[in-house]
Amino acid sequence: MGLLDNVRSNLSEWLNPKPSMGVSASTNTTPSNPLVKSLEELNGRYHVRRTSDGFEYVRFGRNDDVPEVIDKLRMQSTTHAGIIVKKAKMVAGNSMEFNEDDIRRGMKTMFNAFYKNCESQGNGIRKVFKDMAFHFDNYGGVYLYIKWNDKKDRIIQMKALPYNSVRVGLLNSKNEADHFIVRRTFKRGTEGLMNNAARRINAYKKGSANKEEIIYIKNPYSTVDIYSVPNYLSAYYFISSDFEFGQHILNTTRNGFSPKVLASFIGRNMTDEQKREEADRFKENFTGTDGEQVLISWVKKEEEIPKFTVLDTKNLDKVVATMAELADNKILTAHNITSPALFGVTRSGKLNSSTDEMRAGFNMFRATETLPTRELLLSKLNDVMEISGYGDIQFEIVDIDTDPDTDTAVTEDTVDPKTIQQ
Numbered sequence: 001m002g003l004l005d006n007v008r009s010n011l012s013e014w015l016n017p018k019p020s021m022g023v024s025a026s027t028n029t030t031p032s033n034p035l036v037k038s039l040e041e042l043n044g045r046y047h048v049r050r051t052s053d054g055f056e057y058v059r060f061g062r063n064d065d066v067p068e069v070i071d072k073l074r075m076q077s078t079t080h081a082g083i084i085v086k087k088a089k090m091v092a093g094n095s096m097e098f099n100e101d102d103i104r105r106g107m108k109t110m111f112n113a114f115y116k117n118c119e120s121q122g123n124g125i126r127k128v129f130k131d132m133a134f135h136f137d138n139y140g141g142v143y144l145y146i147k148w149n150d151k152k153d154r155i156i157q158m159k160a161l162p163y164n165s166v167r168v169g170l171l172n173s174k175n176e177a178d179h180f181i182v183r184r185t186f187k188r189g190t191e192g193l194m195n196n197a198a199r200r201i202n203a204y205k206k207g208s209a210n211k212e213e214i215i216y217i218k219n220p221y222s223t224v225d226i227y228s229v230p231n232y233l234s235a236y237y238f239i240s241s242d243f244e245f246g247q248h249i250l251n252t253t254r255n256g257f258s259p260k261v262l263a264s265f266i267g268r269n270m271t272d273e274q275k276r277e278e279a280d281r282f283k284e285n286f287t288g289t290d291g292e293q294v295l296i297s298w299v300k301k302e303e304e305i306p307k308f309t310v311l312d313t314k315n316l317d318k319v320v321a322t323m324a325e326l327a328d329n330k331i332l333t334a335h336n337i338t339s340p341a342l343f344g345v346t347r348s349g350k351l352n353s354s355t356d357e358m359r360a361g362f363n364m365f366r367a368t369e370t371l372p373t374r375e376l377l378l379s380k381l382n383d384v385m386e387i388s389g390y391g392d393i394q395f396e397i398v399d400i401d402t403d404p405d406t407d408t409a410v411t412e413d414t415v416d417p418k419t420i421q422q
Contacts, residue, residue: 033236035069038062042224048170051198052191057167057181060227065188067164070139070230077242079328080232083335083343084138090370091133091377093397096126104391110154111390119159125381125395131160132217132377139163141228142217142377143180146204146384152211154389166214168226169200177226178203180214206387217380235334238327245324264307336369 027040038061041047047059060066074081103111116124128144135142143166147157164186169179183198190196204213218228232239263282270278332340339361374397385393 033233035061035066035233035236036223038066038069039224039227039229039233042226046226049167051181051183053198055181055198055200056170058170058226060167060186063188064167064186066227066229067139068187071164073236073239074138077239077331078246079242079331079343079345080235080239080335083331083337084134086343087137087335087369087373088130088134090366091137091374092130093374094400095398096129096395097398098393098395102391102393104389107390111393114156114388114390118155118157123159125158128159129377129381129395129397132381133373135160135163136217136219136373136377138230139228140219140222140230142380144215144217144380144384145201146213146215148211148213150211152209155384155387158384161214168216171226177216178205180216182214215380215384217377220376231336232331232334235331238330238334241323241327242331245327336365338364 032040041062042058047062048056049059049064050056061069074084100108114124116122118124119128132142132144141163143161143163145157145159145161146155148154149156161182162185165182165184167181167186168177169181172178179200179202181198182201184190184193184196201212201214202208202210204215216228219230221231222228223233328340328345332343332345337343339358341358342361342365378395378397382394385395
């Protein structure tokens with residue numbers, strides 16, 4: 001199946017809506033994309049899987065591979081991947097600050113070490129928050145891991161766990177997830193990998209004696225239960241189509257930007273094997289950017305001269321360009337983006353956006369997307385810091401001023417000397 005056939009198949013519901021046949025709407029009669037279908041069971045009778053270690057957990061989708069599918073989607077579309085990364089950067093901001101006076105007396109040295117190395121050596125809270133922003137925008141949720149000291153009066157480690165290293169354990173009698181199953185990776189075929197043993201970690205509960213705990217930060221607009229998923233899932237076909245457009249461009253380049261040709265070799269008395277060899281030699285000569293531009297054919301009789309027919313490719317490039325732009329627009333819509341230029345996406349027939357238009361688009365996106373996500377993640381992080389044992393420390397995110405005429409357009413330390421800025 002060619003590029004256009006694939007795209008038309010993916011977009012058939014939009015291009016060729018079927019007339020109503022009087023069928024009542026139901027989950028069986030309502031079309032959906034494969035990723036959503038894989039997640040449907042989570043809203044009903046979910047399925048359980050058991051690790052080789054004997055731990056049971058709720059399967060994440062029909063094949064327990066939704067995080068892998070999400071990662072593949074990001075690799076399939078430059079538009080989608082660029083939006084994910086840029087949204088995460090906007091949520092994480094330019095720097096982080098807090099008031100040094102909020103640190104408990106005698107804890108300054110310990111807190112500074114925790115701030116700089118809470119995940120691992122050289123990776124501190126700033127790195128943790130960046131990971132939280134990326135995981136939330138890409139996967140639709142964050143598993144925030146916290147580890148206490150032996151007395152459980154101070155947090156000594158904190159990090160955002162890789163999304164495909166955690167599964168929700170069996171729900172309790174209150175239909176709540178009170179524990180998680182964690183291992184290095186849940187990717188298919190990795191059950192027997194070295195250092196990939198599973199273990200149980202309880203969900204955070206105030207006053208518990210657990211030395212390790214996980215806080216699951218969910219997308220409030222997630223469409224499925226148990227696991228949290230991102231809002232852009234409806235754009236599955238358009239993200240996948242972006243990959244098909246890339247393949248079409250690659251194939252066109254390999255073919256030397258030549259039109260498709262039907263070659264008919266007439267009167268050749270050959271065996272099937274000879275015909276295949278002749279056809280392969282012909283194709284090899286005319287494919288690739290260094291392909292031949294001239295074909296020389298030796299024949300005994302004039303009527304054996306090969307016949308070449310250029311297949312109709314009229315308006316093919318225009319059709320592909322139009323459908324690629326449609327796919328980009330749908331991806332942008334799924335990400336709630338109203339100003340494509342902010343994410344480097346241009347539209348045909350539209351001049352470059354003015355500075356005022358760009359600023360207005362940025363402020364609108366910041367108000368409706370960036371700040372709400374940041375508030376959700378930052379509030380959870382600050383909740384942890386309240387019980388961390390280092391003091392009631394509240395972090396704030398600092399953004400780069402987008403107005404080039406202001407003194408703060410360039411990042412600089414302008415905060416009070418008692419405030420730490422990283």
